[in-house]
Amino acid sequence: MTAWDILVIGAGHNGLVAACYLAKAGLKVCVVEKNDWIGGAAVSRELYPGFTYSNCSYVNSLFRPEIMRDLDLPKHGLQILPYEGGALMTEDGGYLGMFRDHDANRREIARHSKRDAEAYDRYARDVLRHCRFIRPMLMRTPPDPASFRPRDLAELAWLGKQMFGLSELAMMDMIRFWTMSIADYLDEYFENPAVKAYQAVGSIIGTALGPMSPGTAYVLLHHAMGDVDGNVGAWGYSRGGMGGVTKALTASLRAAGGEVITGAGVDRVLVKNGRSHGVVLANGDEVIARRVVSNMDVRRTFLKHVEETELPPEFVKRVKGFKTRGSSGKLNIALDGVPNFPALPKGAPNIKGDLHFTGTIEKMERAYDDWKSGHFSADPFQDCMIPTMIDPTMTPPGKHFMSCFVQYAPPKIEGRDWTDADRDAFRDACLNQIEAYAPGFKNLVLHVEVRTPRELEAEVGLTEGNIFQGELTFDQLLFNRPVPGYAQYRTPIRDLYLCGSSTHPGGGVMGAPGRNAAAEILRDMKLPAKDLSDAYPVL
């Protein structure tokens, strides 16, 4: 039997990023994937003939360009397409459009509020300030503030320098921003409900919090700190669907000599004397490796695939307490044609971007209220996209793929498991909402893939269906992600590492956790990290 240097559990984007870097460093790397396809949550599958879906994640902004370049992903087929605009439709039949052009956007906002139109400069400045603060941290291992190792002290000093480089006022604003709700934050800049609701979109996605919950302002930042070719905060599509990211990563991995084995679910991680040396697959096969890297979330890794008796109880307790509360579901829809939204002007580019039907923050909060009482939202928040308005590769001409990200959907319905009937009712709530803004929409529907937290957990392996492998709240960030003392991609088991979104800097198709984990593994193996770029210095 082959003995691998590195065995990665899970062929999601972070697992593949880590695998690529390690293979490039000359190690023998194998990725095992339980599904018969690669991709994890960055996956494209053809579930209806001729239609390629972005089954889970659906847009790209966060994926670090340094990684794309290090791993030569464009050469291996990755292509990111910026998209134009977007629109939020309001109950009164109106809409608020988003335009890429600054002045067109200002004029559009001015239609709703002249004041808000001119408030945008200051708002954009402040959000960008927060981005500039956090961006350099994404591709660095967080310091352990209690270790007193020289490296951690140096890293803490660096962090302190970032903080004390700010003015007193900016520092205070930063701390407020990291802890406040998006509703409160936006109230400081804007007055119009639709303007605020649009800006709040990024603050609740993937998060089991409402826009009025403290901590949601940071989630906004998490969605605003990426870029498309330097255009900070912009989002794009991966040509051919989000699976394009993991396809390119797989090609890069194979070019570096690594392997991916699909249909190979892991039963448990082999641990002996506190040290991991491989895994046992679901079919009983043992795969031996010097080091095991889990792209699964921290709860799945340690509560399902490692013997609890091998772990310190304090660690297990903290892992059990790590919040992975699912909040979202998804509809992937094959459409026979372009939906008609009467609110949008004919020919406007807005339909090529993100579409929403939640005109106020209050409405978003009411949708969250349903989640709190154990139901999916009767009147949900949706982040809808029709990437085929731009991407010609995913459907036959004239046909379309529509991705609908939906909040809120709880991991359990009133404490019990989801049933197929629940799932269908969830689907209908979403489709009915779209139908209300696009009459005739349902007649265009050829096929729908419905994914509730139940499906996300069962298929993608995301515990409770949490798309970020753990909530992005301040208590679960930086050196507290996933749990204090284990934020540097290592675990209580020697030679077992984490590389998924449960680790710093968290979720989204970013690749940074995988890259950082690879850096730590190389450090432990005393190998040079020559193929790992640092974050680009200028932002």
Place this chain on the structure above:
Amino acid sequence: MNVLTHYETPLLQSPFHARTAAANKMHSWGNWGGYASVLTYEDLAMEHAAIRNTASVYDLCPMVKYRITGPDAAAYLNRLTVRNAAKLSVGSVHYTVWCDDAGKLEDDGTLFRLGAHDYRLCCQERHLPWLLDSAFGFDVAVREETEEVAALSLQGPTSAAALSAAGFDVTALKPFRMADFPFGRGRLMISRTGFTGDLGYELWTTPDLALNLWDHIFAAGELLGIRPIGSDALNLARLETGFVITNYDFTPAQQAVREDRARSPFEMGLDWLIDWDKGQFTGRQALLAEKAKGSKWAFVGVEIDGNISAEGAVLYHDRKTEAGVVTGACWSPTLKKSIALAQVERRFLAKGNLWAEIYALRELHYAKLMQRVRVVDRPFFAPDRRRATPPGRF
């Protein structure tokens, strides 16, 4: 039901568009504040020469305009801006700036006192939330009126003569004063203001009268060498007189992502505007502190050896230590010199010995120059005719 055309015309057209577009032989358009604005109609050198030789017409409509009215308008503007707006007499205009609480510049602009309780503030950037928030406690109304005003700048030695020929007698109009005339079915307000440092006027009316005004002025100026000019020619003229433009020569505080990029009036050589005796105004405490402590930066006009424009050049002290940056530069056709505006760290300014690193691209190879820089007084060019009242014969 939603009739919107942003996506069709991302750039707004000014009320003069029919005329500016017809005259824009080079189809050279730029984006000024969301408007399609002409960069060069036909020939930059000819357009610049018109400013200094005859009469030039520039479409001012994209300039952002706010109307401030109400019994507390003067008190409000005194609080908002650094200069004394109460001292500004009705019918007069002054140049002013305003700051944030930290004493950093948000913008500069011209303030027109149209009535005892009625002002217009013209500026480069947009500030409505700031202006509204600054109005807490004042009995004023603040309104953005950019699209409600059509304005042309008529500048150059024959501009007064052109206005006389057009039937508007401005011979008695002094610099920074306004006069009001009937025009068509409405009114035309003429102020002796401008951005060229030359004899010149700005003409203000309503959009419905815009095209009539254009035609009327061009007919009147036909024998006086009138021609439309674009932003490129205006930029040369403003550099020759040493005027600053927000976001060219400094980054306004409300947009400065990097905190250290914001500049105070001291640091932009605009502290002469500050009225310390008028009472509280936004930024006063911070500016007092800066006055006592000293400023990090200075803003200066410089002459640079050689014949190459130093746009964007890094300035060095003693050819080695980085000391500042050129924010605007040109070869001045009027002065026959290479001139520039620059932000320079004060500690280097005192020492002198400043140099500019200039790269002159000549047929795909760079001539790399290190040129001597001399700080000089602004304006670089200030002909007497700009102030003469009545205006001289050209």
